[in-house]
Amino acid sequence: xxxxxxxxxxxxxxxxxxxxxxxxxxxxxxxxxxxxxxxxxxxxxxxxxxxxxxxxxxxxxxxxxxxxxxxxxxxxxxxxxxxxxxxxxxxxxxxxxxxxxxxxxxxxxxxxxxxxxxxxxxxxxxxxxxxxxxxxxxxxxxxxxxxxxxxxxxxxxxxxxxxxxxxxxxxxxxxxxxxxxxxxxxxxxxxxxxxxxxxxxxxxxxxxxxxxxxxxxxxxxxxxxxxxxxxxxxxxxxxxxxxxxxxxxxxxxxxxxxxxxxxxxxxxxxxxxxxxxxxxxxxxxxxxxxxxxxxxxxxxxxxxxxxxxxxxxxxxxxxxxxxxxxxxxxxxxxxxxxxxxxxxxxxxxxxxxxxxxxxxxxxxxxxxxxxxxxxxxxxxxxxxxxxxxxxxxxxxxxxxxxxxxxxxxxxxxxxxxxxxxxxxxxxxxxxxxxxxxxxxxxxxxxxxxxxxxxxxxxxxxxxxxxxxxxxxxxxxxxxxxxxxxxxxxxxxxxxxxxxxxxxxxxxxxxxxxxxxxxxxxxxxxxxxxxxxxxxxxxxxxxxxxxxxxxxxxxxxxxxxxxxxxxxxxxxxxxxxxxxxxxxxxxxxxxxxxxxxxxxxxxxxxxxxxxxxxxxxxxxxxxxxxxxxxxxxxxxxxxxxxxxxxxxxxxxxxxxxxxxxxxxxxxxxxxxxxxxxxxxxxxxxxxxxxxxxxxxxxxxxxxxxxxxxxxxxxxxxxxxxxxxxxxxxxxxxxxxxxxxxxxxxxxx
Amino acid sequence: xxxxxxxxxxxxxxxxxxxxxxxxxxxxxxxxxxxxxxxxxxxxxxxxxxxxxxxxxxxxxxxxxxxxxxxxxxxxxxxxxxxxxxxxxxxxxxxxxxxxxxxxxxxxxxxxxxxxxxxxxxxxxxxxxxxxxxxxxxxxxxxxxxxxxxxxxxxxxxxxxxxxxxxxxxxxxxxxxxxxxxxxxxxx
Numbered sequence: 001x002x003x004x005x006x007x008x009x010x011x012x013x014x015x016x017x018x019x020x021x022x023x024x025x026x027x028x029x030x031x032x033x034x035x036x037x038x039x040x041x042x043x044x045x046x047x048x049x050x051x052x053x054x055x056x057x058x059x060x061x062x063x064x065x066x067x068x069x070x071x072x073x074x075x076x077x078x079x080x081x082x083x084x085x086x087x088x089x090x091x092x093x094x095x096x097x098x099x100x101x102x103x104x105x106x107x108x109x110x111x112x113x114x115x116x117x118x119x120x121x122x123x124x125x126x127x128x129x130x131x132x133x134x135x136x137x138x139x140x141x142x143x144x145x146x147x148x149x150x151x152x153x154x155x156x157x158x159x160x161x162x163x164x165x166x167x168x169x170x171x172x173x174x175x176x177x178x179x180x181x182x183x184x185x186x187x188x189x190x191x192x193x194x195x196x197x198x199x200x201x202x203x204x205x206x207x208x209x210x211x212x213x214x215x216x217x218x219x220x221x222x223x224x225x226x227x228x229x230x231x232x233x234x235x236x237x238x239x240x241x242x243x244x245x246x247x248x249x250x251x252x253x254x255x256x257x258x259x260x261x262x263x264x265x266x267x268x269x270x271x272x273x274x275x276x277x278x279x280x281x282x283x284x285x286x287x288x289x290x291x292x293x294x295x296x297x298x299x300x301x302x303x304x305x306x307x308x309x310x311x312x313x314x315x316x317x318x319x320x321x322x323x324x325x326x327x328x329x330x331x332x333x334x335x336x337x338x339x340x341x342x343x344x345x346x347x348x349x350x351x352x353x354x355x356x357x358x359x360x361x362x363x364x365x366x367x368x369x370x371x372x373x374x375x376x377x378x379x380x381x382x383x384x385x386x387x388x389x390x391x392x393x394x395x396x397x398x399x400x401x402x403x404x405x406x407x408x409x410x411x412x413x414x415x416x417x418x419x420x421x422x423x424x425x426x427x428x429x430x431x432x433x434x435x436x437x438x439x440x441x442x443x444x445x446x447x448x449x450x451x452x453x454x455x456x457x458x459x460x461x462x463x464x465x466x467x468x469x470x471x472x473x474x475x476x477x478x479x480x481x482x483x484x485x486x487x488x489x490x491x492x493x494x495x496x497x498x499x500x501x502x503x504x505x506x507x508x509x510x511x512x513x514x515x516x517x518x519x520x521x522x523x524x525x526x527x528x529x530x531x532x533x534x535x536x537x538x539x540x541x542x543x544x545x546x547x548x549x550x551x552x553x554x555x556x557x558x559x560x561x562x563x564x565x566x567x568x569x570x571x572x573x574x575x576x577x578x579x580x581x582x583x584x585x586x587x588x589x590x591x592x593x594x595x596x597x598x599x600x601x602x603x604x605x606x607x608x609x610x611x612x613x614x615x616x617x618x619x620x621x622x623x624x625x626x627x628x629x630x631x632x633x634x635x636x637x638x639x640x641x642x643x644x645x646x647x648x649x650x651x652x653x654x655x656x657x658x659x660x661x662x663x664x665x666x667x668x669x670x671x672x673x674x675x676x677x678x679x680x681x682x683x684x685x686x687x688x689x690x691x692x693x694x695x696x697x698x699x700x701x702x703x704x705x706x707x708x709x710x711x712x713x714x715x716x717x718x719x720x721x722x723x724x725x726x727x728x729x730x731x732x733x734x735x736x737x738x739x740x741x742x743x744x745x746x747x
Numbered sequence: 748x749x750x751x752x753x754x755x756x757x758x759x760x761x762x763x764x765x766x767x768x769x770x771x772x773x774x775x776x777x778x779x780x781x782x783x784x785x786x787x788x789x790x791x792x793x794x795x796x797x798x799x800x801x802x803x804x805x806x807x808x809x810x811x812x813x814x815x816x817x818x819x820x821x822x823x824x825x826x827x828x829x830x831x832x833x834x835x836x837x838x839x840x841x842x843x844x845x846x847x848x849x850x851x852x853x854x855x856x857x858x859x860x861x862x863x864x865x866x867x868x869x870x871x872x873x874x875x876x877x878x879x880x881x882x883x884x885x886x887x888x889x890x891x892x893x894x895x896x897x898x899x900x901x902x903x904x905x906x907x908x909x910x911x912x913x914x915x916x917x918x919x920x921x922x923x924x925x926x927x928x929x930x931x932x933x934x935x
Contacts, residue, residue, distance in 0.1 A: 084760040159759040225762070234763035243769065267797055275784035282777035289773060326780075331798070417816060418809045423899035584802040586809060590898055595802070626892030628861045629852065640851055701861065702924055727889065 005474040006154065010083045012468070014096040016370050018076040019363060021104060023454050025068030026359070028111075030447040032061040037440040039647070040614065041433055043638070046647035051115040053647040055573025059126040060114045065351060066124060066214060068107045073359040074218040075103070075142075078165050080366060081225035082149060085159045087475040091148025095141050102138035106131055117571035118188040121606050122203045124210050125179055129190045132180040139176065143169050150520045154475040157517040160241040164221030166520070167249050167527050171213040174531060179206035185668035186661060189567070193672060196601025197264055197549050200609055201257065201542050205535065208256035215350065216318075217248070219358050220287045223315065228294055230307045230365045236293035242513050244286025249527060251280045253534035258329035261338065262583035263609060264598040266548045269538060270331070277329030284322035291315045306382035310361030313390060317353025321346060336412065339579060339613040341432065342404030345397045352393045352446055360385065360453050367457050372468055377459035385449040385456070392445025395438055403435035412587045420590050425616040426643045433645070481518055552599035555725045557674045558718070560662050560687040561694075565718030567665065568711050569608070572649065579610035580619040580722065593620035593723065600726060603674050615646055622724035627694060628701040630716045652712040653704070662687045690717060820902060828877035832910035841911035844904060848896070857915040859924030862893070865912055866920040871928030875916060881909035 039045040039054050046053045079096065083089060090096050109131050113119075119126040127135070146169060150158070158166075179202050182190035192199050228235050235241070257265060257273030292315055295302065302308040324346050328337050337343060364382050368375050376382060410428040413421035422428050490498070506512060516523045542548060558566060569575075582588050584595040596619050601607055610617075625633075629640065634652050637644040666683035670676045679686060694717055695708035707713050757764040790796060821827065831837050846855055852862035863871055872888045873879025885905050887895030897905055 081760075087760075155759065157756075157759075159762070160764075225760075228762045234765045236765055237767040237769060238757060238764045239766060240769045241764075262798055267791075267799075270798075271788065271791055275787055279777075279780045279784055281780055282773055285773065286769075289770060293767070417901070418812045419901065420899065584799055586802065586805040589802075589806075623889040623892060624894055626852075626861055629892060632861060 004476075006477050007472050007474055008089050009470050009472060011079070011090050011093060011096060012370055014090065014093070014100060015076055015080045015366070017100050018072050018079060019367065019370060019457075021100070022069060022072040022076055022359065022363070023457060025064055025072060025107060026356075026450055027447070027454060029061060029064035029069045030443070030450060032057055032064060034440065034443050034447055036061055037436065037443050040645060041436040041440060043645045043647055048648050048650065050117065050572075050651055053572070053649075055576045055647070056115050056117055056119075056571075058576045059119060059123075059573060060111060062124055063110050063114065063126065064107070066210070067110075070215055070219075070351075070355045070359070071103065073355070073362070074168070074214070074222070075099070076366070077218070077222040077225065077362060078146065080370075081161055081222070082146065082165065085155065085162055085225065086149055086153035087155045087473070088149050088153045091145050091152065095145035095148075099138055099142045099145060102134065102141065106134050106138065109134070113188065117573075119570060119573065120180070120182060120190060120192065121570040121573070121575055121608065122179065122192065122199075123207055123611060125176075125203070125206060128188045129180070129182050129184050130187065132176070132182075135176060136173070139169075139173055143173065147520070147524075154478055156478060156481070157514070158520060158523065159224070160235070160238075160245065161221040161224040163241075163245050163517075163523070163527075164217045164224065166524050167245075167531075168213045168218045168221070170524060170528050171209060171217075171249075171253075171531050174528075174535075175206045175209050175213065179203060183668050183672055185665045189661075189665070191665075191668055191672060192606035194605070194607075195672070196604045196607050197266075197598045198543055199605065199607040200260055200263065200601075201265060201269065201539070203607070204259040205253075205256040205539065208259060209253060211350070212248075212252040212255075215355055216252075216284075219318075219355060220248075222358055222362060223287070223291050223311070226362045226365055227291055227311050227315075230305070230311065230361070231295050231298040231301060233294055233296065233298045236290050236296070239510055240286055240290050242510050244283050244290070246530065247283035248280070248287070250530045250534055251276050251283055253531055254538060255280055255325075255329065257538070258334065259611065260609075261329075261331050261334040262585065263581050264596050264601065266542075266598070269542060269548075272538060274329050274331055277326045281323060281326040284325075285319060288315050288319040288322070291318075306379060306386055307361050307365045309383070309386045310357045310364065313386075314354050314357035314361060317349050317357065317393075321350040321354060324349070335583070335585060336408040337404060338583075339611070340404035340408040340411075341400040341435070341612075342408065343612065345400030345404060348400065349393070349397050352389075352396065356393075356446075356450075357389070360389075360450075363453070363457060367460050371461050371464040373460050373463050377456050377463065381452055381456045385452040388452065389446050389449035392442045392447075392449060395442030395445065397442075399435040399438035399442060403432040403439075406435075407432050411591070412585070414587065420587065423591065425591070426641055429614075429645060430643050483515070483518075549598040549602065551602065552597060552726055555600055555602060557603045557669070557676055558721065559690055560666050560679070560683040561690040561714050561717045562721050563665055563669065563718075564657055564662055564687060565714035565716065566608075568652070568715045569718055570606075574618075575608045575610045577610075577612065577614035577646070579613050579617045581609040582617055582619045588617070592617045594726070596723075597726065600723070603669075605669065605672055605674075618719070618722055620723035622720045622722040623727075626701055627698045627716050627720070628703040630719060631698060631703050631707070631712060634712055634715070652715060653707065653710055655711045656709050657687075657691065657711055657714050659684050659687060659709075687714075816902065823878060823881055823906065825877050828881060828906060828910045828913065831907055832877075832914050837907055838911055838914060841907040844900075844908060845911055848900075849908070854920070854924075856920040857912070857918075858920035858922055863927040864920070864924040865915045866918045866923055867926050868917055868932070869926035869928045869930050875931040877909055877913045880912050881906060884908055884912070 035045065035052075036054060036058055039057075050056065079090065106127075110127055113128060113131065114126060118128045120128060120132075125132075146165065150162070181193045183193055184190045194202050224235065224241070254276035255273055257269045258277045259273075261270050261274070263270075292312070295308070295312070298308070302312055327333055328342070328346060364376055407428045410422045410431065415421050516526070580596075582592045582595045589595050631653065633640045634649040636648050636650065637646040662684045666676060666680055670680045676683075691713045692708045694713045695706070698707055698713075698716075699705050757766075794800075831841075845853075845857070852860055853865055854860045857865035859865065863869070868875070870879075872883045872891065872893065883893060885895065885897035885902075887893045887897075889895070896908075900908075
């Protein structure tokens, strides 16, 4: 019927741009990571400057690795493969350009604002609200461009790679919008609309699914295109694709609460997060199996082709980390691993092994084609990259497993009288510093591999033709979708005998799915429903059921000065090293004090529970030390504790509190429902009074004079407030019975 | 494997898609994880199976251990602490512990720093009696920045430290911090 063929070209220029950005940001992200790794071994590497201290740079590293490096890699894959799988040029070259430049501008904005301390303090979602809006706009442009291309496709059915792209684009949009809801309190300052338990829940619903829909599903799509291409082998199983795609999309969403085991999150949510993580194991492995079995008959090629080497190790690491994920989500395992370097090992086996190696496998296959050079500059250098990278990665993760398990066990260890074996936190830090060195060496090796790869790709680019040839593609346009008619029912079926059998056959042969693949709109709607239904089951009860956050009458809002101090705590990124969440484990309550209750966090916009204890938990810090201890400690932690690896924060003693914004911030909190009452009218005055009171107390403790207007005072106000609202009345010096029970004093 | 092939209709940009059956072990393991999840939820719904229940059990076990240890150790009293203070060997050990644990805030000789001077006759949190000093070390004074060392140190060690601090009173270390708290004229 259709004799006329369309003639068109693919837009490879945009893919070349994304590829370049992938490499550049990859190097930047890993350089930042290497600096951070050395800072943990040698605190002087923080350089004593605000902009280079660990707490501010760590978000830069994670954001650059996830959104700049992996992000641009995903876009390279999507723009290259979608055009070919759909037999259509991208919907709009302008939208493509807007997407590219918009995304790079966002990355630059992140690289500027994060070191300056502008942050929302939610992991992997730190960027302040104007940048959040820009992300949403650019993402929508990307979505329009992508779905527009689907609309004008010349291929009837959507291939499995595209299913994964669809799921990623839809879900990332949903996650970003709902987690980033914040009320601005200035141009680069905002407060999460959620507080405490709910904020934590939303954050890890987001955080976990950022791993799912930014670092997993797009890379599975990438795998489904580039792996069979490079191996020149057919994909193993269509049915496996269907089953693991839908189960992954549906089940992943539930797993977020496993990041919050033993916290003040209600236990039902934690349990849901755990069991769905366990049930996620096989759906995740479906992708690994389909990838590895696609290589049947091509294993000989793996020995010689660096592209396949990277893919095989990448997919194997995917399998390892998706086994480890369910393992870590089991509560009792999590009790040991949470807050330790085990988690750092886990994410890096995912990021370096799966994302990094899949990206470089793709780049080595793609760049000779994009630069039209017919082959890579050096196969041997690519193979060397593979080995250096693999060794680096193994050193990295083995060091972090060792460090994580060591420190985790030390935290939990009791002597035979039931007292902590390592009551001094710093002992557990000193023990793992050798592992920090091994990690830094491993990371440096991995980065060396990446530099070798960048050089190889640069040299490949140099031998490109003067002008790229525009390759004309021919394909028939799609006519109206005339679905094949169902066969006329036979006499037996009319009699009802075979109807059931035919229905079963229709279902098990996945014919229904074959239909969906012809209907992108319907397909996308079902993906969206799968994601939203699963989210709704957890999100709605967390917000609507009052008993999830039992209120505590003695918990009061932060004073204006404490709020300012909290903002300094957030800006300095203290949450990157300190948790504020004592778990109900005796090893924690002995070390830190009473375990944390949901009702304590109702005014915490955003929550600050943290995820890694590089330093001790701070949930019960209030009143533990005199003000002067904090002054000296922030000025130079090693004056107090020679073995501390905390950065110095001397600038807090000289930088002024910006009292002019106090009112604005208290107003914003009041607008979020924090009951400030009349205090909201005199916020600045109240803050100044409390500041001079604390400054006077510091002087009385024979500390430095004149700190009244300095940031340290606000921070101290906040720190001295931490965890004191539910403190049980302490024995006054005059009551001799206080220790009667413990010491058997019988007076 | 012609039986597993779809034919031409499953080809995308040259990538052919087979339709091999799903590995049996994969399907089986998946059912195992689902069954595990079902039984886990049913079990965790039972009373006493939650995280907080396990915590309470651990706390009670420790209370029993502490009670037994307390009975074995005998009373904390002025006289029992004073006895410790008179033994030079015990005080040498206590001094070493003081330097490693307490000197950050109270100075190496007890002259004070972040925390108050322990070598004058002024006391903030007790009356300068050994039992009071012991209580201050053991339970801390959370509102005034004194940590509860009983959480971290062995009970014997806390007693030795209390006795040692008792020996410092009135030694008026050179360069000591200005007095804080109230004066206690004479100590027994």
